[in-house]
Amino acid sequence: MSDTTPITHARVLKIAIPILLANITVPILGAVDTGVVGQIPEAEPIAAVGVGAIILSAIYWIFGFLRMGTVGLTAQAAGENNAPEVAALLTRALMIGLAGGLALILLQPLVFGGAFQVSPASAEVESLARDYMRIRIWSAPAAIAIYGITGWLIAQERTRGVLLLQLWMNGVNVALDLWFVLGLGWGVNGVAFATFIAEWSGLAMGLWLCRAAFRHPSWRDWPRVFDRVRLKRMAIVNTDILIRSMLLQAIFVSFLLLGGRFGDATLAANQVLLQFLHITGYALDGFAFAAEALVGKAFGAGAVQQLRRGAVMTSLWGGIFALALALVFWIAGPPLIDLMAKDPEVQAEARRYMPWMIAAPVMQLALVMFDGIFIGATRSADMRNMMAVSAAIYLAALWVLVEPMQNHGLWLALHVSFLARGVTLALRYPALERAASGARPVS
Secondary structure, eight states: OOTTSOOOHHHHHHHHHHHHHHHHHHHHHHHHHHHHHTTSSOHHHHHHHHHHHHHHHHHHHGGGHHHHHHHHHHHHHHHTTOHHHHHHHHHHHHHHHHHHHHHHHHTHHHHHHHHHHHSOOOHHHHHHHHHHHHHHGGGHHHHHHHHHHHHHHHHTTOHHHHHHHHHHHHHHHHHHHIIIIIISOOHHHHHHHHHHHHHHHHHHHHHHHTTTGGGSGGGGOHHHHTOHHHHHHHHHHHHHHHHHHHHHHHHHHHHHHHHGGGOHHHHHHHHHHHHHHHHHHHHHHHHHHHHHHHHHHHHHHTOHHHHHHHHHHHHHHHHHHHHHHHHHHHHHHHHHHHHHOOOHHHHHHHHHTHHHHHHHHHHHHHHHHHHHHHHHTTOHHHHHHHHHHHHHHHHHHHHHHHHHHHHHHHHHHHHHHHHHHHHHHHHHHHHHHHHHHTOOOOO
C-alpha cells in the first residue's frame, strides 16, 4: 500500500484490529503455562516457571527497541518507494536479533546469576527456574529476531501477518505444553521445551511471511546492508528508544517498590490494579501501531497533510476505545478485582483505588498515540528527551504527593507522569511536521 492511498477509517481498523486480536492471546498463553504446571501437586514448579518467565521476559524486553526502530525506518523507506532499503532493513533487523540472542546464550551464567541476586528465591525454586531458563535461553536468537520481523510487517500494514504469527506461536506452545507436561510428565522442563520449539517455529513462520523480501536481491546486498550511514542511523534510533524504555521501566519499578511501604494488602492491590493498565496498553497498542505505519510512510514521502491525517485518524479511534475501556472499568471493575484476588482485604484495598483505573485509559491516550506517531517518524531523540523530562516530573510528584496522600499520592504521581509524557510530546509535534516537510528520499 503506497503513501498516496487515502487514510480512511477502514484502513486504520484494518491495521489495528489484528493487533488487538494478537494481544488477546498473550495472557491466554501465560494462563495455560501456569495451568498445566499447576497440575503438579507442588508449589515449587509453579513458582519456578513464574520466576523464570519473568526474568527472561525482562531480559528480552530490553530488545523491544528492535521492533519500534524497525517500524519507523521501514515505513519511511516504504513511503519513499525505496524497495531495496525495505529489504535491507529486514536483513539488518534479523542480524541484530540473532546477534543479541547469541550474546545472551554466551553470557547466560552472568545474566542468570545477576537476576537471582536481584530477585532471590528458595534453593529448590531457583534450581528449577535455572533448568527452565537454561532450555529457553537457546531460543533467544529467535525470540529477539521476531521483534524485528514484527516491526517490519507492521511498517507495511501487514498486521494480519502479525496476528497469524502470534496465533501460530501460541498455538504450538499450548499444544506442546499439554503434550510435554500432562502427557509425557516432563514438568517444568516440558514448559521450557514447548516455548523453545514455539519460538524457533515462530521465526520460521515469520521468515515465510517475509518471503517476498528475499526475492529482492537487496536483502543480501552487503554493501547496502552494512552501509555506515544507515547503520549509524539505525543505532542512534534504537539507542534512543532503549534509553526511553529504561526510564519508563524505572518509573514502574519505583511505583511497585514504593507501594510496599503501605502494607502487603495495598501492595497486592496495586499489583491487581496494574493489570488494568496492561489491558489498556494492549487495547491502545493497535491504534499506536497503526500510527507508526501510517505516519512513517507519510514522513518518508514528505507528505505532511497525509501524516497529520494519519495521526488524527488513529488517535480518534484510540480515543473511542479509551472511553469504552473507561466505561468497562467503571461497570466491571469490582467484579474483575474479585476475580483476580480472593483475599477480602486485598479486594477492599483495590476497590479504594479503582477510580484511578477508570481515569487511566483517558490519561494514557495521548502518550500512547504520540509514542506511535514519533516512532513512525523516527523522532527517537524527542522520545528520549521527553521521557527524561516526564521521569523528573514524576519524581517531583512523588516527593510532593506520597507523604500526605499515601497510596493515593502514588497513583496520582503515576497519572501525572502519563499526562507529562503526553503533553511534552505534544509540544514537540510541530517540530515533527516541520521535519517531515523537509524529508527527502534516500536511495
